[in-house]
Amino acid sequence: MHSSFTRLQNVFGFFTTVAFVLGAFIAATDLGSARTPSGVIKTDNIQVVKGRPHYYSSKKEEYAIIRFSLEADLSSLFTWNTKQLFVYVTADWTSPGGINNTAVIWDSIITNPSADHLQNIGPVAMKKLKRSAEGKSIAPERGLLKLKNQKPKYQITHPSGKIAETADVTLKLHYNVQPWVGILTWDMDKPLAMWNAMSGGVSDLFTLPALKSKDTKGKDTKDKSSTKSKKSKKP
Known part of the structure; x- marks a missing residue:
């Protein structure tokens, strides 16, 4: 006669095998999708x-x-x-x-x-x-x-x-x-x-x-501001 622990091991082993096979089948279905x-x-x-x-x-x-x-x-x-x-x-x-x-x-x-x-x-x-x-x-x-x-x-x-x-x-x-x-x-x-x-x-x-x-940016900003000031000074 198998002990209760041995029977529990067999049930758990069967469950994991079924879960693995089912998971492998689900994963394989992706191969059928383009x-x-x-x-x-x-x-x-x-x-x-x-x-x-x-x-x-x-x-x-x-x-x-x-x-x-x-x-x-x-x-x-x-x-x-x-x-x-x-x-x-x-x-x-x-x-x-x-x-x-x-x-x-x-x-x-x-x-x-x-x-x-x-x-x-x-x-x-x-x-x-x-x-x-x-x-x-x-x-x-x-x-x-x-x-x-x-x-x-x-x-x-x-x-x-x-x-x-x-x-x-x-x-x-x-x-x-x-x-x-x-x-x-x-x-x-x-x-x-x-x-x-x-x-x-x-x-x-x-x-x-x-x-x-940043220096280049500063120079560009200064040049633009100086250009605008010159234009504003023109009559």
Whole structure:
């Protein structure tokens, strides 16, 4: 006769096996959903200044501020098993020594309607989310992004403290699908079954401008003010 403890172990083992098989089946259903993400990204305004990029910075250094426009269709990444989508934009360039550099300048989390309660947002925004999600288990329109002259969340710096006039920089759109059950999947470089690689999502090459110092700004302001005063003195 098996003891009560042995029977409890058998029941628990059977339960975990069933849960694992069910979870694997749920995760496998994502392979049957086509993924066709696409995007167009371009720069709008680029500045390089010298200062403290963060309040906790101990010294002044050069940092770049890149404004961009983005139109992306990530709606195919939302399925019934999608919990939320993490979207971010990076600036990529290669240093003279052949070192690849990647810096995140903007990110955002897009939740599925069933996961809206996980959003750490205010009550007004939460009401709008709930209103848009009424009667829906999947909201593909949440995967449509249209940003114009978007201000970056993070500035670009470099360990050397210098980043001005860096050449061959590109902006890239990335995503990370976080399912309810299964593994995290990142943006893919090559297609896999019904999952296609990102179409577009890369900007043209550009060069960061020369350093824009505060002295230059002050001189420009003085020149403009002196010009205005001269015009006002004319009869």
